[in-house]
Amino acid sequence: MQLTKKQKLNRELGKRAKGASQISDTTADIASGKILRAKGGKFVVLCLSEKKEFTCLAKRIILKDFGELLAGDAVDFCKKTSEIIHVQERTNVLIRPPVANLDQVIIVIAQKPAPDYALLDKILIDAFSLDIEPIIVINKVDLEGSEVLIKHIKDIYTNVVGKTNILQTCAKVKQKGARIKGITTLKKKLLNNFSCFAGQSAVGKSALMNALFPNLNLQTGDLSAKIDRGKHTTRYSRIYYEGEKFVCDTPGFSLLDLKNIQANHLSDYYPDYKEFAKKCKFNNCNHIGEIDCNIKAEVEKGTLDKARYERYIAIYNELLECICSQIRTKCKRPNCKNL
Numbered sequence: 001m002q003l004t005k006k007q008k009l010n011r012e013l014g015k016r017a018k019g020a021s022q023i024s025d026t027t028a029d030i031a032s033g034k035i036l037r038a039k040g041g042k043f044v045v046l047c048l049s050e051k052k053e054f055t056c057l058a059k060r061i062i063l064k065d066f067g068e069l070l071a072g073d074a075v076d077f078c079k080k081t082s083e084i085i086h087v088q089e090r091t092n093v094l095i096r097p098p099v100a101n102l103d104q105v106i107i108v109i110a111q112k113p114a115p116d117y118a119l120l121d122k123i124l125i126d127a128f129s130l131d132i133e134p135i136i137v138i139n140k141v142d143l144e145g146s147e148v149l150i151k152h153i154k155d156i157y158t159n160v161v162g163k164t165n166i167l168q169t170c171a172k173v174k175q176k177g178a179r180i181k182g183i184t185t186l187k188k189k190l191l192n193n194f195s196c197f198a199g200q201s202a203v204g205k206s207a208l209m210n211a212l213f214p215n216l217n218l219q220t221g222d223l224s225a226k227i228d229r230g231k232h233t234t235r236y237s238r239i240y241y242e243g244e245k246f247v248c249d250t251p252g253f254s255l256l257d258l259k260n261i262q263a264n265h266l267s268d269y270y271p272d273y274k275e276f277a278k279k280c281k282f283n284n285c286n287h288i289g290e291i292d293c294n295i296k297a298e299v300e301k302g303t304l305d306k307a308r309y310e311r312y313i314a315i316y317n318e319l320l321e322c323i324c325s326q327i328r329t330k331c332k333r334p335n336c337k338n339l
Helices: 005-028 060-066 117-129 146-161 183-190 205-212 263-269 271-277 294-301 306-320
Strands: 030-039 042-047 052-058 074-078 083-087 104-110 133-139 166-168 194-198 238-242 245-249
Touching: 042 074, 052 060, 060 083, 104 117, 104 146, 104 183, 117 133, 117 263, 117 306, 133 146, 133 205, 146 166, 146 271, 166 183, 183 205, 183 245, 194 205, 205 238, 205 245, 263 271, 263 306, 271 294, 294 306
Parallel strands: 052 083, 104 133, 104 194, 133 166, 194 245
Antiparallel strands: 030 042, 030 074, 030 238, 042 052, 074 083, 238 245
């Protein structure tokens, strides 16, 4: 049967109305979220407006164009299809542990296992280079000898991270209802920030997370008696949240590769060297072999810590190994900026 002009017009208007309705429904299903964890090609995304979690997949084109998605990534996703359709621009990326868009990194150390100061310095360098605020937490302060460690950290690192960014905690609760030292102060630091716990294994990161989020019951590990090293209890990076407090628990690690740092800019990430470096003879002084270097002079006088300076030299030489400028060979480390 042939339709009249009026019937054709009504049918066309009906199609347009239906299409507009579908577009409206699709738009309503799009939400902004934060990736809480990524594992096995699936991503647990928190819908920020509803505080509800969705298990999502990512469009192939996103994975192809953007690469690996990380805990902390800000995304747009479709609630109806549980599919990530867009990844917002990152403010920063921490390679190890793999996490994005951090405000703070909480570096946890303890009397046992013995502090790895080279790792501490490297995490600080990484944080400063990415404009992430570092906070040093001295945990297990109930252990014998912790007083010496606390004094040592304050003496050396107060001019690095600031007095208020060195905290003391004891997350081990011996009896129900016992007060957990330093947790209230730490909670205030975490409020309205996205923070990441980092440091060696067995320094108590998971125990601190349990203290911050009492319903977690994360597994905590002890030291390996033979090697005085931690047993890994956190297997992959994941974010826990409460209100506006977002905290990422990460696997412990003992090596950090500073591939994004150029050797001749290393001192830029040593705030405790900044004022002293102004008195060096050369403006571009690397504080290694240059004459009339004020940093070396202050180290000799004891104003600056000798061991931290020796670690600075070791890190500088480590970065120099990537240059290979004389033979023009390519560094094996991807994206190395020291060529």
